[in-house]
Amino acid sequence: MKLVQEGKAVGTSAQFPVRIGETAVEYAYKVLNGEGVEEKTLIPSIFIDKTNVDEYIKIYQE
Numbered sequence: 001m002k003l004v005q006e007g008k009a010v011g012t013s014a015q016f017p018v019r020i021g022e023t024a025v026e027y028a029y030k031v032l033n034g035e036g037v038e039e040k041t042l043i044p045s046i047f048i049d050k051t052n053v054d055e056y057i058k059i060y061q062e
Contacts, residue, residue: 011049
């Protein structure tokens with residue numbers, strides 16, 4: 001993201017590991033309770049470029 005901020009890269013992508021973990025735990029509980037879960041679950045990722053890099057760099061610096 002620093003390179004994007006400096007104009008040395010066009011962009012980068014970001015995933016959300018906390019959301020991935022939360023979904024995994026939620027599905028584990030469902031399976032343990034005999035409930036069905038989706039075979040495939042998509043967790044959205046984002047593209048970070050010069051239009052939103054300042055917003056996301058603050059989040060990841062904390």
